[in-house]
Amino acid sequence: MELTVDRALLQGVAAHNKGDFDEAELFYQAILKSQPTHADANHNLGLIAASLNKSKSALALFKTALDTNANIEQFWVSYIDALIKEKQFHNAKQVIKRAHKKGFFGEKLRDLDLHLKHIIHGQSRETLTLLKVPPQKEISRLLLYYQNGQHEQACDMALSMTTQFPDHPFSWKVLGAVLGKVSRLDEALLANQTVVRLDPKDSEAHYNLGISQKNMGMFELAEASYRQAIALNPNFAEAHGNLGTTLMDFGRLDQAETSYRQAISIKPDYAEAYNNLGTTLKQLGRLENVEANYRKAIAIKPDFAEAYSNLSMTLKDQGDLENALGYCKKAILLNPDSSDAHFTMSIILYANGDLDSALDSMKKAISIDPKSQKSQLSLAVLQARKTKWNHQGTFGNPSTDLGLTSNPLIVKRAVEPELVTSLYEMSFRELDKTKDNDARYGNGRCSPDFSMFTDNRPIIKTLADDLTTMMMQAVNSNVYIFDSFFNILGAGGGVTPHNHITNFDNDNSLSLGNQKYSLVYYLSVGDQNCSEPGILKLFDPSHHLLPYDGMVVIIPSGRNHSATYNGKKDRIMIGVNFYSL
Numbered sequence: 018m019e020l021t022v023d024r025a026l027l028q029g030v031a032a033h034n035k036g037d038f039d040e041a042e043l044f045y046q047a048i049l050k051s052q053p054t055h056a057d058a059n060h061n062l063g064l065i066a067a068s069l070n071k072s073k074s075a076l077a078l079f080k081t082a083l084d085t086n087a088n089i090e091q092f093w094v095s096y097i098d099a100l101i102k103e104k105q106f107h108n109a110k111q112v113i114k115r116a117h118k119k120g121f122f123g124e125k126l127r128d129l130d131l132h133l134k135h136i137i138h139g140q141s142r143e144t145l146t147l148l149k150v151p152p153q154k155e156i157s158r159l160l161l162y163y164q165n166g167q168h169e170q171a172c173d174m175a176l177s178m179t180t181q182f183p184d185h186p187f188s189w190k191v192l193g194a195v196l197g198k199v200s201r202l203d204e205a206l207l208a209n210q211t212v213v214r215l216d217p218k219d220s221e222a223h224y225n226l227g228i229s230q231k232n233m234g235m236f237e238l239a240e241a242s243y244r245q246a247i248a249l250n251p252n253f254a255e256a257h258g259n260l261g262t263t264l265m266d267f268g269r270l271d272q273a274e275t276s277y278r279q280a281i282s283i284k285p286d287y288a289e290a291y292n293n294l295g296t297t298l299k300q301l302g303r304l305e306n307v308e309a310n311y312r313k314a315i316a317i318k319p320d321f322a323e324a325y326s327n328l329s330m331t332l333k334d335q336g337d338l339e340n341a342l343g344y345c346k347k348a349i350l351l352n353p354d355s356s357d358a359h360f361t362m363s364i365i366l367y368a369n370g371d372l373d374s375a376l377d378s379m380k381k382a383i384s385i386d387p388k389s390q391k392s393q394l395s396l397a398v399l400q401a402r403k404t405k406w407n408h409q410g411t412f413g414n415p416s417t418d419l420g421l422t423s424n425p426l427i428v429k430r431a432v433e434p435e436l437v438t439s440l441y442e443m444s445f446r447e448l449d450k451t452k453d454n455d456a457r458y459g460n461g462r463c464s465p466d467f468s469m470f471t472d473n474r475p476i477i478k479t480l481a482d483d484l485t486t487m488m489m490q491a492v493n494s495n496v497y498i499f500d501s502f503f504n505i506l507g508a509g510g511g512v513t514p515h516n517h518i519t520n521f522d523n524d525n526s527l528s529l530g531n532q533k534y535s536l537v538y539y540l541s542v543g544d545q546n547c548s549e550p551g552i553l554k555l556f557d558p559s560h561h562l563l564p565y566d567g568m569v570v571i572i573p574s575g576r577n578h579s580a581t582y583n584g585k586k587d588r589i590m591i592g593v594n595f596y597s598l
Contacts, residue, residue, distance in 0.1 A: 024525060026057055027434050030441070033575050034587075038065045056086040057438070088473055091120045091442045097129050101136070111135055118183045123444035124465050127203060127233070134207050151182045157302070164189050168330070173194045176400050180210075186216040193225055197232065205229045220249035224256045231263060239263050254284035261293060265300075273297050275458070280570055288318035296327060300520050307331055322352035326361045333365050334525065341365050355387035363395065364526040371580060390499060391521060394596065397497045398527055401598035412513035418546060420597070425562070426491050426571040428482060432540045437589060440503050443472065448510055456515035456579075460507035461587075467500040484538065484569070489573050492534060492597040499533075500594040506543070506551065510588070511581040514556065517594050527598060533574035536593040539564040544584025551582035564590075 027042030048058040061433055063078030066104040079096040086092065100109035113130050129363030146324055159178065162171035171193045178188035193208035206229040242389065243260040246253055261276030262426040277294040295310030313329035314321055325348035332341035343364055348358040349446065363378035379396045383389065448461035457463060470481040481501070490495045500517075504510075522530040542564045554563040556577040562570065572578065574594060582588050 022052060022055070022205065023434065026438070029058070029061065030438060033061060033065070034441075038068070039526060041065065041372055054085045056089070056092065057086070059091055060089075060095060061121050063099070067095070068103075076103055082252070089442060090116075090123050090126065090444055093119075093121055094123070094125045094129065095124070096443075099134075100329060101129065101133060106133060106136060124234075125444055125582035131203055134204070151178050151188065152187060156187060159188065159191055167294055168195050168198055172199070179211075184215060186212050186219065186222065187515065189215065190222065190225065191583065193229065197229060198499060198563065202229065202232050206233055210557075218249060220253055220256070220587060223249065224253065224259070227259060227263075229254075231259075236263055236266055237591045240267075243496065252283050254280045254290070256288055257265055257283065258287065258290045258293070261290070261297070265293070265297060270297050270301050274301070286317050288314040288321055291317065292321065292324045292327060295324075295331075299331070308335075319349050320483060322348045322355050324349065326355065326358045329365060330361050330526075333368055335475065338365060338369050347585045347586070347587060356382045356389060359385065360389075360392055360395070363399070367399065368526065371401065372406065375399055376403065385487050389515070392520075393526060394497050394499060394529075397598055398529065398532075398596070403496065420531070420573065421491055421556060421571060424576070425560065427562075428487055428491075428569045428571075429567045430487070430538065430569055433476060434566050436480060437540055438504065439474050439548040439588060440591075441474050443469075443503070445505075447502070448506070456505065456512045457510075459510040461505050461510035462501040467502050467594075469503055470498060470501040480591070484536065484591075486570070487569060488536065488593070488595050495595045497596040497598055498593060499596060500592070502593075503589070503591050506588040506590075507580045508547075508583050508585060511549075511551075514554075514577050514578055515581040516577045530575060531573075532597045533598065534571055534595055535574045535576075536571045536595065538564060538591040539568045540589040540591065542566055543570075543586040543588035547584045549581045551580050551588050553582065 025044045029041045029048070032038075032044065033041035042062065045058040045062045045065075048055050049062075052058070060076045060082035063082065064071075066075035066527075070370040076096070076099040077436040077459040079099050081090065082089075083092045085094050093112070097109050097112050099359065100106075100158075102110060110133060113126070113133070116126055132334070148320045155174075155178065159171060159174050162168075162174060169175050169541065171191060175188050175192035175195060178193055189208050189212045189267065193205045193212060194203035196202075196208060208227075209222065209226040209229045212354075213226050215223055223242045229245065230236075230242055233240035240260065241264045243256050243263065246256040250256070257276050257280035257309070261273040263282065264270075264273035264276060274294065274297050277290045277297060280290040281294070284290070291314040295307045295314070298304070298310065299307045308328065308331050311324050311331060314324040314435045315328065318324070325344045329344035329348065332344065342362075345358060345362045345365055348355060349362060352358060357535060359378050359382035363375045363382060366372075366378060367375035374397050376396070379392060379399060383396060386392065437456070444465050445462040446465050448457050448463050449459055457511060470477065481498075485496065485498065488498075517535045518530055522533055530574040537553070545551070545563065550563065553564060554560075555572065556579075
């Protein structure tokens with residue numbers, strides 16, 4: 018029986034994943050006989066060619082795939098990588114610009130961009146006759162530009178100086194700082210990496226590199242850079258402070274507290290460290306000294322808007338709404354463009370029963386920072402509660418009686434082969450690299466962030482619509498999707514016992530913990546004839562589920578769960594955290 022194109026592609030991908038390139042190539046070539054520009058077949062043939070070091074052949078195949086479908090980020094990544102291997106650096110640079118214009122800024126693309134810049138920089142250095150040190154007068158003028166906030170002049174001069182004196186660390190250091198100020202983050206990272214290479218014993222260089230790495234989402238590397246700065250200079254208060262902030266991002270709160278206290282012991286007037294220490298203690302549930310740390314930050318730095326906002330939220334939690342409102346107004350007066358301050362104002366107004374004003378403040382917070390998921394969620398919650406107030410005449414948090422009809426709730430959705438293929442094409446990060454701030458571990462891959470449903474593939478849009486309908490039916494209300502992601506587990510992959518309740522969910526401001534649910538959709542359960550077949554273990558009470566293909570499980574997000582998988586085939590699943598409204 019003659020294979021359809023879709024069936025041939027699935028069998029080609031299966032053979033490809035097994036490492037049987039000859040068989041995979043037969044299926045892909047069969048597709049191209051009937052559809053010469055088929056994007057997936059061309060791309061996958063290109064991958065095989067690239068693995069055999071046939072970069073010219075791979076380049077042509079990747080170009081055809083991209084010309085046919087420019088909406089797949091991996092196609093851009095593969096084409097650019099092939100251009101670089103063929104030493105077509107100018108073309109690669111232009112294609113990266115085109116990819117950015119299409120809205121692609123994934124981790125793989127970013128790595129290729131940085132790699133290309135390293136290559137181009139290395140080439141330019143080889144052609145120069147170098148002097149060793151710029152004149153002191155020029156160094157002083159560059160520093161003056163930077164200190165006066167003349168970023169454009171400082172950037173131009175620093176670029177010129179690094180070209181003339183590429184082995185002089187100072188101009189690279191200023192360049193990295195200026196580029197960071199104007200949000201040219203990848204270039205700032207490159208400049209700061211150069212400083213560390215030129216002067217590896219400069220503690221400030223490692224500190225600046227840590228800032229660049231954190232700005233680029235490279236949190237583990239940032240932690241290492243801050244620790245190296247501290248190793249070189251144990252009394253570097255700001256390095257201790259920034260290390261504390263990075264540890265907070267990882268959820269390692271006890272270690273963050275230690276870093277902040279160390280920073281304060283070195284620099285007793287370090288307002289930011291007091292403020293962050295207060296927030297850390299609050300998250301640890303040690304509330305007795307939270308207010309004192311915020312007040313200390315304000316005493317040191319009276320125009321610290323953020324500290325006023327944090328203090329006002331603390332007073333709100335203590336029931337002191339009058340003073341909470343006063344401090345929040347002070348925060349907004351000091352910084353009218355602070356999204357956090359307007360968010361805090363909204364929460365305080367809501368606690369005070371002024372729902373309309375709370376909505377106005379939340380909309381203001383979003384107008385300042387449209388990407389804030391916390392604000393977007395809070396606005397949806399407030400709007401839903403206003404609707405219920407208008408219809409039912411009740412004000413306050415929803416009843417804890419609302420929710421799933423069973424726990425767990427199990428339904429089924431048929432799995433499209435195209436959906437599985439799409440997940441393998443998406444950008445990803447190694448599963449084990451999430452272990453510092455995540456319950457996932459071991460062999461496998463996962464989505465680079467928690468916004469998978471924003472992907473523009475039609476199959477992902479269909480999936481998001483179907484699962485949204487399931488979620489609405491499960492909780493009998495509208496829903497707000499907060500996280501969407503995929504996990505692909507190999508042998509040795511899994512998740513430690515955990516739940517999906519956050520500090521924000523536990524906060525009594527909106528009391529969202531009882532409105533949050535978690536969903537897992539099993540696209541392929543993989544190999545269940547093994548010692549650890551990936552049983553979904555639910556706790557409180559104990560309940561074990563052996564998944565099947567197409568199974569959808571919904572539980573309250575506060576319910577602890579774990580899984581361990583040791584099969585020979587990949588286990589593929591999609592996760593969602595959502596709120597009932």
